[in-house]
Amino acid sequence: MYIIVGGGGDIGYYLTRSFLSQGHEVLFLEKEIRRFQSLRDELGQAVVRGDACEARTMDEVGANRADVVIAVTV
Secondary structure, eight states: OEEEEEOOSHHHHHHHHHHHHTTOEEEEEEOSHHHHHHHHHHHGGGEEEOOTTOHHHHHHTTGGGOSEEEEOOO
16 A cells, blocks of 8 residues: 655654655655654655645655655644
8 A cells, every 4th residue: 555644744744754664655745854764764765855735745756646645744
């Protein structure tokens, strides 16, 4: 299953870790550079810098093929 998680807070982080451990294809979007870098160091290529509230970003990350999109932004 392809899952997009928008928002790099604690909830998004734990959801992404859980989905990855279950073998899902996950893309985790975070717009704040420092948080993005921290998440990328731990979760690798699953983390992409971008704003999940932007339609263009969602198009670029393949939202049209996602099975699930989860928004946990503030």
